[in-house]
Amino acid sequence: MSFVVAIDGLAGTGKGTVTKLIAEEMGLVNIDTGAMYRCITLECINRGIYNIEQKEKIIQIARSVEIKIEHIDGNQEIFLDGKNVSKEIRSKEVSAFVSYVSSIPEVREIMVELQRKIAEGKDVIMEGRDITTVVFPNADVKIYLDAEVEERANRRYKENKEKGIEMTYEETLEAIKKRDYNDIHKPVGALKIADGATIVDTTHMTIEEVKEKIKQIILNKK
Ligand code: DC
Numbered sequence: 001m002s003f004v005v006a007i008d009g010l011a012g013t014g015k016g017t018v019t020k021l022i023a024e025e026m027g028l029v030n031i032d033t034g035a036m037y038r039c040i041t042l043e044c045i046n047r048g049i050y051n052i053e054q055k056e057k058i059i060q061i062a063r064s065v066e067i068k069i070e071h072i073d074g075n076q077e078i079f080l081d082g083k084n085v086s087k088e089i090r091s092k093e094v095s096a097f098v099s100y101v102s103s104i105p106e107v108r109e110i111m112v113e114l115q116r117k118i119a120e121g122k123d124v125i126m127e128g129r130d131i132t133t134v135v136f137p138n139a140d141v142k143i144y145l146d147a148e149v150e151e152r153a154n155r156r157y158k159e160n161k162e163k164g165i166e167m168t169y170e171e172t173l174e175a176i177k178k179r180d181y182n183d184i185h186k187p188v189g190a191l192k193i194a195d196g197a198t199i200v201d202t203t204h205m206t207i208e209e210v211k212e213k214i215k216q217i218i219l220n221k222k
Pocket of ligand 1: 011033034035037038098099102103127128129130131179183189
């Protein structure tokens, strides 16, 4: 029997950072599903596909690539057809196109199946947009992370700066707003608050506070 902690929320709510810390402290396998959609998107861009009209080609890519998530020295490393693309998948170009790629129902179907397979028989903490509603609606713990858009843009702006990704605050805010819209309005797999999910608003919380709050929720369910 596996134990599943499912976390959903918009970009910049702190999902990625908090999930990584909780995974380390509680011995859970961390699965970043956004990184998987980013891999498909990177492969599209590498093959010159920048247009949502080329849907069939995008689905073909989703079917044929191999995505692996490995944990090396406490870091989550993402491999696309054997190549470590952990940094490349965070580029401005990938971030701009990923919400379109991830809105294709067939791509989602392929990813959801892969996500369930990766989690099989393990104790996992999985984060994304549809984990509490589609991938694991019966997860042991379901969390919905929320935060005000300006605060989320501020966090993403600082994060990008540290990673050497050049984007102004205004560009970051615009990109996040666009992505929010797409994430909420997807025909399949749209971000929603799942039945039974605990909502945590992280706007005025530090990462440490968010982590402790979620750990407490998990411990109460274990
Ligand atoms: O969490 P992130 O910003 O790395 O996610 C990248 C994109 O992938 C984002 O636009 C939403 C999408 N996504 C999704 O549709 N479903 C998921 N389970 C995870 C991410």
